[in-house]
Amino acid sequence: xxxxxxxxxxxxxxxxxxxxxxxxxxxxxxxxxxxxxxxxxxxxxxxxxxxxxxxxxxxxxxxxxxxxxxxxxxxxxxxxxxxxxxxxxxxxxxxxxxxxxxxxxxxxxxxxxxxxxxxxxxxxxxxxxxxxxxxxxxxxxxxxxxxxxxxxxxxxxxxxxxxxxxxxxxxxxxxxxxxx
Amino acid sequence: xxxxxxxxxxxxxxxxxxxxxxxxxxxxxxxxxxxxxxxxxxxxxxxxxxxxxxxxxxxxxxxxxxxxxxxxxxxxxxxxxxx
Numbered sequence: 127x128x129x130x131x132x133x134x135x136x137x138x139x140x141x142x143x144x145x146x147x148x149x150x151x152x153x154x155x156x157x158x159x160x161x162x163x164x165x166x167x168x169x170x171x172x173x174x175x176x177x178x179x180x181x182x183x184x185x186x187x188x189x190x191x192x193x194x195x196x197x198x199x200x201x202x203x204x205x206x207x208x209x210x211x212x213x214x215x216x217x218x219x220x221x222x223x224x225x226x227x228x229x230x231x232x233x234x235x236x237x238x239x240x241x242x243x244x245x246x247x248x249x250x251x252x253x254x255x256x257x258x259x260x261x262x263x264x265x266x267x268x269x270x271x272x273x274x275x276x277x278x279x280x281x282x283x284x285x286x287x288x289x290x291x292x293x294x295x296x297x298x299x300x301x302x303x304x305x306x
Numbered sequence: 307x308x309x310x311x312x313x314x315x316x317x318x319x320x321x322x323x324x325x326x327x328x329x330x331x332x333x334x335x336x337x338x339x340x341x342x343x344x345x346x347x348x349x350x351x352x353x354x355x356x357x358x359x360x361x362x363x364x365x366x367x368x369x370x371x372x373x374x375x376x377x378x379x380x381x382x383x384x385x386x387x388x389x
């Protein structure tokens with residue numbers, strides 16, 4: 127699947143930005159994975175050291191093995207699901223519209239669109255130590271007549287994105303005024 | 307109640323079936339809603355490699371276990387209710 131077909135790209139439309147959260151936002155999940163794997167291994171060696179007789183009994187050995195296997199498989203899939211959740215949140219900016227695609231868990235998916243010529247106000251925000259160091263932050267897009275606003279969460283280089291959206295919105299507005 | 311140890315494998319197999327369903331849903335999401343990319347490929351490779359390793363480890367560790375070993379459960383249940 128390409129993003130062009132995902133958003134049903136029009137003939138005159140050109141994808142300008144394809145944004146997702148900065149990759150640094152995925153690092154906590156990696157740390158969490160390491161902690162969970164270490165915990166599993168820790169409990170295993172704790173049992174083996176303190177209760178070695180358990181590993182001599184056939185039934186206990188089998189039960190511990192099955193439980194360990196289930197635990198490690200579950201942690202591994204949890205990590206991949208977290209990646210899918212992170213990776214499938216995409217904001218696509220074209221020269222005609224903005225498409226907000228959000229994956230919420232395994233069974234939730236929201237797609238929202240906004241015409242660029244409706245954009246009235248764009249705000250970028252880069253807040254916090256890591257956000258400043260790695261240059262990522264939020265971009266808030268306010269539309270005319272609508273209370274709801276689009277938010278690009280933790281995207282790289284938010285100030286540059288804001289400038290680009292304002293420029294694209296101006297161009298699109300001129301295009302629509304020219305047509306009208 | 308006495309049953310052989312390999313009965314423990316049945317709930318494990320049931321878990322693996324449910325696991326496979328979730329795995330397929332995840333892979334479907336990645337294929338259907340994103341473009342092919344190095345990050346997606348790398349993470350999928352890591353996932354499948356990890357699963358293969360864990361299953362191989364489980365199989366290796368299960369080799370010395372005597373799966374026909376009889377398990378006795380609730381053997382003292384009768385005496386528990388006796389006055």
